Amino acid sequence: xxxxxxxxxxxxxxxxxxxxxxxxxxxxxxxxxxxxxxxxxxxxxxxxxxxxxxxxxxxxxxxxxxxxxxxxxxxxxxxxxxxxxxxxxxxxxxxxxxxxxxxxxxxxxxxxxxxxxxxxxxxxxxxxxxxxxxxxxxxxxxxxxxxxxxxxxxxxxxxxxxxxxxxxxxxxxxxxxxxxxxxxxxxxxxxxxxxxxxxxxxxxxxxxxxxxxxxxxxxxxxxxxxxxxxxxxxxxxxxxxxxxxxxxxxxxxxxxxxxxxxxxxx
Amino acid sequence: xxxxxxxxxxxxxxxxxxxxxxxxxxxxxxxxxxxxxxxxxxxxxxxxxxxxxxxxxxxxxxxxxxxxxxxxxxxxxxxxxxxxxxxxxxxxxxxxxxxxxxxxxxxxxxxxxxxxxxxxxxxxxxxxxxxxxxxxxxxxxxxxxxxxxxxxxxxxxxxxxxxxxxxxxxxxxxxxxxxxxxxxxxxxxxxxxxxxxxxxxxxxxxxxxxxxxxxxxxxxxxxxxxxxxxxxxxxxxxxxxxxxxx
Ligand SMILES: Nc1ncnc2c1ncn2[C@@H]1O[C@H](COP(=O)(O)OP(=O)(O)O)[C@@H](O)[C@H]1O
Ligand SMILES: [Mg+2]
Numbered sequence: 001x002x003x004x005x006x007x008x009x010x011x012x013x014x015x016x017x018x019x020x021x022x023x024x025x026x027x028x029x030x031x032x033x034x035x036x037x038x039x040x041x042x043x044x045x046x047x048x049x050x051x052x053x054x055x056x057x058x059x060x061x062x063x064x065x066x067x068x069x070x071x072x073x074x075x076x077x078x079x080x081x082x083x084x085x086x087x088x089x090x091x092x093x094x095x096x097x098x099x100x101x102x103x104x105x106x107x108x109x110x111x112x113x114x115x116x117x118x119x120x121x122x123x124x125x126x127x128x129x130x131x132x133x134x135x136x137x138x139x140x141x142x143x144x145x146x147x148x149x150x151x152x153x154x155x156x157x158x159x160x161x162x163x164x165x166x167x168x169x170x171x172x173x174x175x176x177x178x179x180x181x182x183x184x185x186x187x188x189x190x191x192x193x194x195x196x197x198x199x200x201x202x203x204x205x206x207x208x209x210x211x212x213x214x215x216x217x218x219x220x221x222x223x224x225x226x227x228x229x230x231x232x233x234x235x236x237x238x239x240x241x242x243x244x245x246x247x248x249x250x251x252x253x254x255x256x257x258x259x260x261x262x263x264x265x266x
Numbered sequence: 267x268x269x270x271x272x273x274x275x276x277x278x279x280x281x282x283x284x285x286x287x288x289x290x291x292x293x294x295x296x297x298x299x300x301x302x303x304x305x306x307x308x309x310x311x312x313x314x315x316x317x318x319x320x321x322x323x324x325x326x327x328x329x330x331x332x333x334x335x336x337x338x339x340x341x342x343x344x345x346x347x348x349x350x351x352x353x354x355x356x357x358x359x360x361x362x363x364x365x366x367x368x369x370x371x372x373x374x375x376x377x378x379x380x381x382x383x384x385x386x387x388x389x390x391x392x393x394x395x396x397x398x399x400x401x402x403x404x405x406x407x408x409x410x411x412x413x414x415x416x417x418x419x420x421x422x423x424x425x426x427x428x429x430x431x432x433x434x435x436x437x438x439x440x441x442x443x444x445x446x447x448x449x450x451x452x453x454x455x456x457x458x459x460x461x462x463x464x465x466x467x468x469x470x471x472x473x474x475x476x477x478x479x480x481x482x483x484x485x486x487x488x489x490x491x492x493x494x495x496x497x498x499x500x501x502x503x504x505x506x507x508x509x510x511x512x
Contacts, residue, residue, distance in 0.1 A: 045405075068408055071411075073410065082403060084420075085503040085506075086503045096407075
């Protein structure tokens, strides 16, 4: 469905991404992990067609994207800035549904249903700035899910919610992924989460941002917060991802004096 | 305000200044209230307010779209910048005689002048408000497939609305000054300004001049209060964000 070839991006002469190659199949859930500042958000912006990459191409369903593709939803890392402060929570969620050609009543009903799925039906009439950060984040997730995109990009979508809510939202995303058959790319810096959610985990390295390794997650598709995390395959995978994110010594190519020093020097 | 009232009262009553030159505040107030029952005077006020409202309406209808255009299309902005830089320093009041020559008197000359003067604050506030729009909010709507026009309408305009409203409020004050001022300076026609000008020309008209001025002041105050209330009510979100962000 999605083919990223030789993708690179620079802001001025600051090379953020270099030679990223990634293929994502229809209905796949790919998680992307990497240290902060390695270009994860930039990569998602390129895929969303919000910025034009300075090198390479993104091909979606056979056509090179030039601008924002149809049927896309993005959950932004800056979730609170991506909500419209002049609209109520319900109207925020309902707004993109205009693009689906739904009438006002249907839009509102869909919005309420999505809000219920993230446990926020009581906040529907409030304004985003009256909610906590975690609640705002759930609103922006509800907005994306209500839209029923064919491609969903999520940029650290659970960063501000508490542990319990986080697990609920992870399972919600898995459920939507299974039921609606959407393709999902999810950026996270949580190693456990990348393995728990992903069909595949892509580990990025920084300076410049590039793919360090791709790992196929060999876990049964039906995940369970307790059973899956206790699975020996899960434990082994998360250890490997952890090594790759933290050290990179695992792939033997760290000629740059140890990434820990590298990170600290930035 | 109260001090001024008291000072004028004492000065007037004590005969420190000539009573017909500076009447005591209580007489001015009494005369102003009396005018409230004067149909000729009220007709004049209506004429002035009509010119004010018409001018402000047209100014808003012109300046907001122009501001959106200038604020969102940089190429147009650079092209028009020179014209703006040339026109802006001209005080609107200085144009009154010229407008009188070209447009005669009455609404036909009053309204264009008001439009000209009132457009500036609306134009600049619209452009300023557009600079303040959160790029992430725009990206969000773009990512859902909304086009440029839709993003302009649903994000930029909505986000700039509090600034635009403030511009309109400033423009409302400017428009009132221009409406009354034009009438006073043009020398004939009708309106509140005309009432003040005629009283000024009459022997013993000082009381009417002051009472008329009190009326103009009160109208300005009422308009401003109503608009401030409206802004507070409509843009609660803006206030909440401002106070939360600091
Ligand atoms: N709009 C921008 N202009 C210039 N530099 C940017 C911009 N956005 C991000 N960067 C820089 O690019 C690098 C990668 O940023 P980002 O993609 O946000 O990384 P991540 O999401 O992995 O933390 C950072 O060094 C950041 O400072
Ligand atoms: Mg990021």
